[in-house]
Amino acid sequence: MPIEVNGKSLETDEEGYLVNLAEWEPEIATIMAKEDDLELTDEHWEIINFLREYYDEYQIAPAVRVLTKAVGKKLGKEKGNSKYLYALFPYGPGKQACRFAGLPKPTGCI
Amino acid sequence: MSESIKKLMYLNRRAPYGTIYAWESLEVVLIGAAFEQDVSLAFVDDGVYQIVKGQDTAEVGMKNFSPTYFALGGYEVTKLYVEKESLEERGLTIDDLMPLTWEDEDDDWAEKDSIRLVSREELAEVMAGQDVVFSF
Numbered sequence: 471m472p473i474e475v476n477g478k479s480l481e482t483d484e485e486g487y488l489v490n491l492a493e494w495e496p497e498i499a500t501i502m503a504k505e506d507d508l509e510l511t512d513e514h515w516e517i518i519n520f521l522r523e524y525y526d527e528y529q530i531a532p533a534v535r536v537l538t539k540a541v542g543k544k545l546g547k548e549k550g551n552s553k554y555l556y557a558l559f560p561y562g563p564g565k566q567a568c569r570f571a572g573l574p575k576p577t578g579c580i
Numbered sequence: 581m582s583e584s585i586k587k588l589m590y591l592n593r594r595a596p597y598g599t600i601y602a603w604e605s606l607e608v609v610l611i612g613a614a615f616e617q618d619v620s621l622a623f624v625d626d627g628v629y630q631i632v633k634g635q636d637t638a639e640v641g642m643k644n645f646s647p648t649y650f651a652l653g654g655y656e657v658t659k660l661y662v663e664k665e666s667l668e669e670r671g672l673t674i675d676d677l678m679p680l681t682w683e684d685e686d687d688d689w690a691e692k693d694s695i696r697l698v699s700r701e702e703l704a705e706v707m708a709g710q711d712v713v714f715s716f
Contacts, residue, residue: 527647527650528647528648528650528651528654529643529644529645529647529648530610530648530651532651532654533610533613533614533655535614536651536654536655539654539685540654543683543689
């Protein structure tokens with residue numbers, strides 16, 4: 471189902487991931503979150519931006535275990551654990567946060 | 581170390597572009613890394629080109645996935661064996677390869693080299709010590 475943002479209709483795959491990464495804009499995350507009954511806070515954005523930077527550098531979406539460790543290193547131990555990340559993204563920090571960030575589904579996510 | 585941990589080696593022997601082997605191998609490595617096995621990679625023959633610096637795929641119309649090799653350290657894949665003879669036969673040295681590293685969490689995130697230059701003979705020994713070798 472396409473996602474409507476700022477008068478444009480953007481294509482998503484059958485699981486709701488944006489097909490063309492280049493079309494991403496922050497508004498998309500807000501809209502996707504609303505559909506999941508989530509209000510995005512600064513803490514959410516911190517992870518979403520982190521994921522976008524990770525993708526930019528490595529050209530892949532990280533597996534949850536890798537994300538957790540990398541967040542711990544960059545943003546501190548109190549954030550680099552699954553309890554913190556799942557509290558922010560109840561459908562999984564890998565799957566849900568990557569979707570909000572406009573990335574493909576993490577490699578190794580089945 | 582638990583007995584259920586297997587030593588898995590991914591053997592890469594083809595050039596990065598032109599066939600899908602190199603990218604497929606890398607994807608399998610990343611997926612397999614989630615199972616917390618003892619994973620290593622080996623680059624021999626044209627496979628050494630997979631980790632050469634400064635790749636530019638603009639003219640071949642394939643995605644340049646070489647940055648993804650830098651992600652391996654974060655996946656705790658820290659042993660990348662490169663066969664010395666394969667490099668020499670292609671006029672390459674270790675300085676032509678991407679500086680791939682991993683960060684040791686138990687050593688205050690110290691950056692350590694992932695690439696291990698080995699002779700054909702040494703690599704054969706490492707291979708003999710594996711439980712499984714996947715050839716790509």
